[in-house]
Amino acid sequence: MTESTPALPQRPWRQRYHVAAIGWTLLLAVLLVLSSLMTGANFGTFLSNIDQFLALLVQMSHPAWSYLHVILQPLYETIQMAVLGTTIGAVLAVPFALLAASNLVGNRLLRGLIRFFLDLVRTLPDLLLAAIFVAIFGIGSTAGVITLAIFSFGMVSKLFYEVIETIDMGPLEALKSVGATKVTIIWYAVLPQILNQFVSYFLYTLEINVRASTVLGYLGAGGIGVYLQRSLGEFNYSATAVIILATLVVVLVIDGISNHLRRVLL
Amino acid sequence: MQATSTKPIIAFHHVNKIYANGTVGLKDINFEIPRGQFLVVVGLSGAGKSTLLRTINRMHEISSGEIRIDNEPISDYKGRALRQLRCHIGMIFQNFNLVNRASVERNVLSGLVGYYPTWKCVLGLFSAADKQRAIQALKRVSLTPKIFTRADELSGGQQQRVAIARTLMQDPKIILADEPVASLDPRTTKDVMDTLQRLNREDDITVIVNLHSVALARQYADRIIGLRAGELVYDQPIANVTTADLDRIYQAN
Numbered sequence: 001m002t003e004s005t006p007a008l009p010q011r012p013w014r015q016r017y018h019v020a021a022i023g024w025t026l027l028l029a030v031l032l033v034l035s036s037l038m039t040g041a042n043f044g045t046f047l048s049n050i051d052q053f054l055a056l057l058v059q060m061s062h063p064a065w066s067y068l069h070v071i072l073q074p075l076y077e078t079i080q081m082a083v084l085g086t087t088i089g090a091v092l093a094v095p096f097a098l099l100a101a102s103n104l105v106g107n108r109l110l111r112g113l114i115r116f117f118l119d120l121v122r123t124l125p126d127l128l129l130a131a132i133f134v135a136i137f138g139i140g141s142t143a144g145v146i147t148l149a150i151f152s153f154g155m156v157s158k159l160f161y162e163v164i165e166t167i168d169m170g171p172l173e174a175l176k177s178v179g180a181t182k183v184t185i186i187w188y189a190v191l192p193q194i195l196n197q198f199v200s201y202f203l204y205t206l207e208i209n210v211r212a213s214t215v216l217g218y219l220g221a222g223g224i225g226v227y228l229q230r231s232l233g234e235f236n237y238s239a240t241a242v243i244i245l246a247t248l249v250v251v252l253v254i255d256g257i258s259n260h261l262r263r264v265l266l
Numbered sequence: 267m268q269a270t271s272t273k274p275i276i277a278f279h280h281v282n283k284i285y286a287n288g289t290v291g292l293k294d295i296n297f298e299i300p301r302g303q304f305l306v307v308v309g310l311s312g313a314g315k316s317t318l319l320r321t322i323n324r325m326h327e328i329s330s331g332e333i334r335i336d337n338e339p340i341s342d343y344k345g346r347a348l349r350q351l352r353c354h355i356g357m358i359f360q361n362f363n364l365v366n367r368a369s370v371e372r373n374v375l376s377g378l379v380g381y382y383p384t385w386k387c388v389l390g391l392f393s394a395a396d397k398q399r400a401i402q403a404l405k406r407v408s409l410t411p412k413i414f415t416r417a418d419e420l421s422g423g424q425q426q427r428v429a430i431a432r433t434l435m436q437d438p439k440i441i442l443a444d445e446p447v448a449s450l451d452p453r454t455t456k457d458v459m460d461t462l463q464r465l466n467r468e469d470d471i472t473v474i475v476n477l478h479s480v481a482l483a484r485q486y487a488d489r490i491i492g493l494r495a496g497e498l499v500y501d502q503p504i505a506n507v508t509t510a511d512l513d514r515i516y517q518a519n
């Protein structure tokens with residue numbers, strides 16, 4: 001009820017003038033300018049070619065809807081590729097994520113080896129993988145599925161083990177104390193804690209894979225990408241627009257499903 | 267009383283525990299616990315109470331000495347034999363340690379997993395008789411109506427009672443409770459302590475409880491032991507315990 005505010009301790013000057021925040025912003029700005037200078041990315045070139053870009057946009061703003069029935073089948077194939085690839089990758093990622101989690105595996109050497117392997121897999125560019133598998137399996141969706149599976153495996157396994165490392169260890173202790181085996185402990189005490197986030201990351205990866213598979217199609221790995229490449233090659237930008245819009249719809253639908261599932265599961 | 271009940275169910279002989287970082291957890295602990303006793307362990311935070319409790323079901327390994335349960339040294343148990351040992355020893359935790367996202371029923375049934383092969387646990391293939399036992403266990407802690415509720419929707423006291431029901435499924439001969447009421451309010455504290463007392467008296471389960479509260483210790487214990495810096499510095503049947511004694515245990519150094 002008193003009017004005077006209680007005496008607060010003096011804030012250090014670093015905090016009062018937001019030194020850290022301002023410093024980081026400046027540093028980022030400097031890095032941005034430096035990197036654009038070094039890589040030769042030139043904003044001027046972009047501006048001088050803007051009329052070409054506008055012409056492309058004008059064409060694209062008249063989507064050739066008649067093209068839609070042509071791409072439905074490959075679009076469906078793309079979704080199948082993405083679902084299959086993501087599923088295979090995510091399922092394989094589970095045991096690796098469990099072995100890479102520092103709160104589950106005490107053995108540093110084992111954990112280190114697993115993580116090194118996962119880093120290695122993540123380093124492989126997906127385009128390189130697609131090129132390799134197209135060379136092995138020929139043009140078609142098999143190469144695409146395998147590429148997406150490996151790509152998903154690398155990405156999801158890291159996301160998964162980071163989730164596992166945040167779980168509450170209490171239930172694990174309880175299960176251990178009743179005489180449970182390792183597998184039972186994982187099934188009863190670990191999986192229920194991570195399942196939601198796993199599903200959420202799975203759907204996130206699926207979404208990325210739908211987009212990625214359009215690019216993979218370029219290399220002959222099947223799906224909508226083949227058609228994207230063809231339309232661009234023929235400068236048929238109104239067809240390109242249809243493909244992009246259709247892909248967008250698929251991504252939005254997957255996003256909607258994943259949001260819904262996340263709400264239901266949580 | 268039968269002759270067996272005079273034999274100790276648990277015996278410590280020169281038990282030492284030194285943690286990997288050099289901290290002394292337990293120092294030359296010697297004592298015996300008769301079957302059916304309600305033993306309360308008191309001591310300052312860091313005195314080694316949790317360590318002592320966890321050596322009994324081998325959640326912690328000792329550095330030297332011997333612990334016998336039913337006259338069997340337990341240090342050599344490995345794999346299956348160790349899990350078998352833990353099957354018969356219930357453990358209650360300060361933070362309940364339930365699987366929050368799972369139902370009360372699943373949490374209670376998880377007390378049985380030591381008795382089932384892994385594949386049956388994974389598939390949830392518990393016998394009808396055991397599912398019935400889960401209902402009975404919940405009845406004993408007065409939580410039958412909550413059987414299908416998610417564990418994290420219960421209050422702290424209710425969660426601790428679910429944990430006790432989980433322990434009941436083990437059909438334990440020993441219950442280890444590590445500060446079971448430290449995160450509960452006074453009313454639910456009484457609920458939980460009364461439940462432990464009932465199990466001790468009605469089922470003849472040996473109960474070992476770490477407690478922070480001297481008043482609770484005096485109210486429920488048959489015997490109180492005191493730890494300080496890993497050493498057993500006090501050991502008296504409740505009839506001999508005085509407030510002055512307990513105050514001394516809680517004095518630093």
Ligand SMILES: Nc1ncnc2c1ncn2[C@@H]1O[C@H](COP(=O)(O)OP(=O)(O)O)[C@@H](O)[C@H]1O
Pocket residue numbers: 285286287289290291309310311312313314315316317318
């Ligand atoms: N995992 C561990 N590693 C190293 N030291 C530990 C570990 N666990 C407990 N300690 C130490 O052992 C001593 C006893 O701890 P604890 O048994 O938890 O005491 P209490 O339960 O009586 O509070 C403390 O000094 C504590 O810091």
Ligand SMILES: [Mg+2]
Pocket residue numbers: 312315316317444
């Ligand atoms: Mg403790």
